């Protein structure tokens with residue numbers, strides 16, 4: 033992969049992402065049932081009085097009876113929002129909500145954002161200190177220097193829970209990990225590095241302190257701020273934290289400082305470094321341009337000037353993301369799990385070393401596949417990617433161990449292996465697989481045909497698909513599609529491939545294809561001409577058959593059954609297979625695959641067995657070892673009934689097929705999903721709750737899937753259509769653009785096949 037940005041989006045898309053549905057990015061969900069009056073009586077008065085008294089008697093039990101132990105506050109006053117400057121507390125809320133969701137996504141830490149409307153250091157300290165009872169940890173964010181130093185230091189002294197200014201220490205840990213590996217790759221030792229740090233704020237001061245602690249000599253580090261080099265004797269714009277890093281030098285500008293330097297560490301503002309400046313750096317320069325959202329110099333600019341450089345930025349859309357997202361979720365996970373009273377230097381160094389070591393290990397096959405070959409240790413992979421599933425085990429374990437060894441853990445972990453497994457279980461593999469599917473699509477972009485190219489939601493999906501680098505959208509629509517794209521902010525609509533049946537030179541070939549296929553099914557040539565001209569699903573499906581795309585997405589304008597009928601005129605199920613629809617329900621800690629929710633009204637035993645195999649295969653591709661339950665109203669013959677025969681026969685067919693996964697039936701959903709119920713049937717051949725549910729017929733399957741989508745709290749992926757000779761996905765009429773993109777990615781990547 034080149035050093036080029038792959039993710040782009042319009043401002044409109046970024047705003048829509050935040051405003052669509054429930055505004056913002058977080059909501060609070062009760063973790064206990066709240067359905068009955070009894071539930072409420074336990075959750076609140078009078079039942080709640082019991083834990084109140086217990087905590088009053090023994091404060092440590094707050095960790096047993098409340099969410100405190102897994103709850104972190106992300107607190108800012110908005111005085112240094114990313115690299116955007118002091119834009120105030122309210123404007124910082126999207127970033128803080130973002131940090132909160134990253135805590136959850138990456139390390140299952142519950143988190144809430146708090147924006148404090150004050151630039152007064154003492155008022156800020158007082159407000160945070162008062163919050164100690166509520167939280168297991170405090171993550172300070174985007175507070176400008178030098179106030180952030182006083183705030184963090186004071187709160188660390190006053191509070192008995194971890195207080196961590198992410199922009200200082202999170203950044204320093206990740207930058208240090210990256211520097212260890214970049215120095216290794218360029219054959220340098222820490223003690224020999226000459227470093228220029230641009231910026232003298234929260235992040236820069238902490239990074240400088242950490243790299244000096246790791247062996248870079250103080251007189252080989254030049255720090256610059258907005259006024260230039262920080263030299264001994266300078267008086268303008270100084271403070272005690274900058275003075276600590278002032279050096280004796282006659283250099284006065286960043287350009288002079290960079291002349292001959294090995295390393296540039298930018299924690300300042302967009303565009304602060306020019307190509308001319310990096311041209312003068314030492315051979316094989318290390319350029320970490322970490323300002324967000326836009327770096328001091330972009331990787332393409334830096335590489336054009338210095339092809340021998342190792343370049344990193346804070347962004348996820350270039351290789352080598354040196355960003356504190358790699359740190360704070362996992363560092364807090366480890367600290368919370370041992371109930372550490374603070375996050376000390378030993379824990380920070382342990383995290384940096386663990387990250388550096390992880391990048392040097394062989395990348396697991398699924399991650400490597402998703403990224404392509406460049407994701408083995410080397411100049412374009414000096415630091416693990418944030419969604420590498422191994423981070424969740426490696427970093428918290430390293431941090432927890434360091435906390436125990438340095439004496440700040442109040443609840444030591446006795447069995448590290450069991451802790452590792454607990455960490456693994458916290459992440460739903462579907463989330464990782466989806467992330468990897470997206471990365472895989474970027475590594476191997478495919479052509480996906482969007483058959484309803486006149487619909488706004490479809491165009492938004494196609495734009496996101498293209499801008500995200502997931503593949504090439506092929507649009508079906510009329511002449512006004514370019515105007516519609518332009519209205520959605522696309523400046524170069526002509527770069528989108530458009531097929532219009534009125535003018536397409538492919539039409540005669542398409543008619544030949546369709547007539548050849550349908551002539552003995554009662555269709556005349558002119559029927560085929562009319563279908564090609566007027567029906568976009570048939571037009572799109574024939575284009576797919578002729579190899580003009582790798583997969584097709586439709587379904588937003590017609591009912592599923594209607595769209596499926598049209599598609600089936602052109603595309604058959606794969607030879608010897610039964611096509612079927614799968615809904616994937618992604619819960620917080622579980623994923624269930626439900627089938628056949630869309631195609632076969634009354635599947636016969638052979639079809640039920642096929643559906644089980646198809647769905648088990650999709651479950652496997654999505655990271656789950658399949659355990660199939662054939663569902664029914666009856667549990668192993670009780671009550672009896674004629675409807676059970678098909679299900680029982682399907683189980684027997686699988687017995688004869690040696691399928692290589694667990695299956696059992698017939699059973700109702702409570703037995704399939706609830707281990708206590710399942711335990712009543714010790715002969716059942718499922719080693720745990722089922723994750724593939726094969727329904728007895730389309731009525732129950734389709735109703736269940738739609739009920740769950742409308743009423744359930746889980747995210748739903750699909751329906752995916754599998755078992756067709758070409759990958760065609762029929763979305764629902766209520767699909768959002770991002771659901772369509774997910775379907776496109778799953779179809780292009782061969783998961784939905």
Ligand SMILES: NC(=O)C1=CN([C@@H]2O[C@H](COP(=O)(O)OP(=O)(O)OC[C@H]3O[C@@H](n4cnc5c(N)ncnc54)[C@H](OP(=O)(O)O)[C@@H]3O)[C@@H](O)[C@H]2O)C=CC1
Nearest residue numbers: 112114115177232233234235257258299323324346355356
């Ligand atoms: N990749 C990552 O993980 C992270 C990146 N960052 C990025 O680092 C940057 C700084 O953040 P933070 O330390 O929190 O902010 P601060 O406000 O604490 O510090 C900003 C510093 O940048 C300096 N600065 C501003 N303009 C220039 C310039 N043209 N040349 C040199 N220095 C300049 C300021 O100088 P002065 O003192 O003279 O005002 C100040 O020292 C931001 O872009 C932020 O996004 C931060 C944290 C993590």
Ligand SMILES: CC(=O)C(=O)O
Nearest residue numbers: 114115199324355356
């Ligand atoms: C990444 C981050 O925390 C920042 O840029 O401020």
Ligand SMILES: [Mg+2]
Nearest residue numbers: 114173174199
């Ligand atoms: Mg920040």
